[in-house]
Amino acid sequence: MAINWYPGHMAKTRRKIKENLKLVDAVIEIRDARIVTSSANPDIDDICMNKPRIILLNKADLSEEKITKEWIKYLTKNNIKVIETNSVTGKGLRNIKPALLELLKEKHDRLKAKGLKRITVRAMVVGIPNVGKSSFINKMANNKIAKTGDKPGVTKNNQWIKTKIGIELLDTPGVLWPKFEDENVGLNLAFTGAIKDEIMDIEELALKLIEVLQREYPERLINRYKLDSLDENALNNMENIGRKRGAILSGGNIDYNRTAVMLLDEFRAGKLGGISLDKL
Template structure:
């Protein structure tokens, strides 16, 4: 399931990220806690360079808690910190300011020695599509998107978003990279980061069953009331379809319908808390 999907606006976004880095103190990178590796654009790390970066593992309510905490340990280093969060409920967002203060400790101390107090931290928000950037920004802005006026050194009409944390956010469109390997493509498609319209959702659902029967067999059986699992993902998908009544005339399986059900329930966290990638 190789995918080559790189709309023109993403080329523009990549250029804008590079140009705007000089305007911010840090970068907040949003990732999906279920697919921490696949939802990381390798170009972001290259573009950000040594700029302090806070990695927000969003949708952590849908991921396996222990594995998410292992990812946090794996990702955190000198100029990078990782935290878990849920942008819809706001869980974990209170940790953003303290973590940014730690990342920017030396800079903030230098400014304090110069008499600068109550400094507003500027941060650029980056991430691939559908990882929850809009939900994050709306929650941080208390659901009231507000522009910060033009300032010296800031391109005219550039929108800065105020928050009550003493942080101003600069949003960027979601950016994917030109080509994906098979595993990353599947994980992105499973979680909806790649639009279903360009996918074969029936094949995607079959691949999801194959993945879940390997990683979360008990949760898959419990959700769809299966007594056991076959080694064949197609047979398992058929049994799930039968349990959900996805049958057409002459007892044919309605694969389009069961694919939609399976993908929707996975994305909503109804099957279980699932982490498709581990740091080890």
């Protein structure tokens, strides 16, 4: 199931991110904690170069805590801090300012030595669609400034936002990259809603998700949908899930579309428990 989705505005966003990098002190990159590598735009490393960076593993409440901790340890480097967050509840957000100040300490010490007393920290917020950038900015600003939605591509224009902790944020639209070399990356992005459902075969996508879950988290499927057991065949499992949920058409046939939509919605809402699709 080959997946690629790269609207024209994303190429423009990539150029603007590169142009605006000189306006900020640091970059805040937001990833989905469930798909830490799949939600990492490979262009970001190239664009941001040696700019100090904070990586937020957002939606951490939907991932496996143990695996998220392993990712934090793995990704942390000299000029990169990693924080697990939940932009809806605000979990972890208070750690951002101290992390930024630590990353920028040498620069600020130099500015203070020159007599500058008032220093404004400016950071650019980047990430792929639907990782929670707008929710993050709204929480940081304590206001409904950025548009939010459960569909990718809501934010289209760059905008500066003043936050309640004295940091100015430059918001940018979510940006993917032109080609997914690994099919699993495209699938993970689609599972979590980073790619619009409208361009997908939703039934095939749900079937692929069942294949992954029956391999990695079989007990979650059994417990959530009250199944007696799992079949080796994902389609049979999908049909059993549909029957358990009453997704049946006249004549007793399974309503595959209804089953698929239900399964994806429940997975994305965390109703199957904490799940990490990318592991070290």
